[in-house]
Amino acid sequence: MALLVVEGVSKSFGALKAVDDVSFTVEAGEIFGLAGPNGSGKSTLFNILTGIPFGPDRGRISFDGVEIHAMSGHRIARLGLARSFQRETSFESLSVWENAVLGAAYGHGSGSGDDTVAEALTFVGLDREHWGRPSNELSVYDRKALMLAAALAMQPRMLLLDEPAAGLTKPEVDAFILLVRRIAERGITIVLTEHILTFLMSLSQRLLVLNQGQILTLGLPDEVMRDPRVVEAYLGSRRHDS
Structure with a gap:
């Protein structure tokens, strides 16, 4: 059963479409991963889902059957949707x-x-x-x-983790993976994004990849990361950044 339903969500900042017509569902009890190169819209999507600090320009979001896209962050949190941030x-x-x-x-x-x-x-x-x-x-x-x-x-009933392993050493990343698994074992649904792909791949049951604010692909992690479009999105981003 879908705990979170996202339908046609978009968010623009001036001429920039940070999130562009994104739709997906997250099942209760799932660990759902969100990947994509820098600037792909991952953190903006997290902000939209939690209403902190803004909601969508367009689209609908429901959490356990309750529409939340027009709610304040405080009201969304009261329903049981919590988040962490990139910085500690x-x-x-x-x-x-x-x-x-x-x-x-x-x-x-x-x-x-x-x-x-x-x-x-x-x-x-x-x-x-x-x-x-x-x-x-x-x-x-x-x-x-x-x-x-x-x-x-x-x-919370659902926890959104925004790059939780950033800045950690390899042993600390491994410890954090175990901690996230223990949280999931408590029945808390988890949505996470992370640039450390080993972290994301080891935890995610399904993986959604964003690129330039749009969904590139969604599926099982191993299949998603073998998709030539995903490889090009990441390698293209690295070439651009170098």
């Missing part, structure tokens, strides 16, 4: 605990109960010795884990 965002002057409390207060569940917050922090590997520390004292990995904990404290 946190309120740096607040403690680890306080950051997770804010997530809990913003989300779908029963609020900022201590048990919810403690469980989310412990789940991502931030034990009690971290809870009173300012978040700006954490390592890059632990700040990313804190961002996940704040999202999990929202008790």
Whole structure:
């Protein structure tokens, strides 16, 4: 059963069509991957889906049968759709605990109960010795884990992860893969985008590839990455960037 349905979604910034007539569905319990070269519209699509900081210009989005394309980010989060960001965002002057409390207060569940917050922090590997520390004292990995904990404290039904492995070492990437799998095992549907293709390929059950704001292909990861159009999109982007 489709938990998320995206129909004909578009978003422009002046003459630039960042997302152009994109349609797809995400099944409940699925890990759904989103790939594409730089500038393909992946982060813009994440912004549109969560209403942070904007929705679509055109198209329809429904989450568990509720139309959300015209809703504010706060209302969408209350329905159970949470996200992380490319950078390991946190309120740096607040403690680890306080950051997770804010997530809990913003989300779908029963609020900022201590048990919810403690469980989310412990789940991502931030034990009690971290809870009173300012978040700006954490390592890059632990700040990313804190961002996940704040999202999990929202008790989401779907979690959108925007390049969660960026800036991590190889061992940290491997640890994050395991963490994402454990989140999925809890029944949380996951949509993720990532430039580290091994990360994306190891987790995704289906993979959608965007190029210049449009869907290039959608299917099983191995088949998608063998598609000559996908190879050209990535290699062409690298030639252009070099």
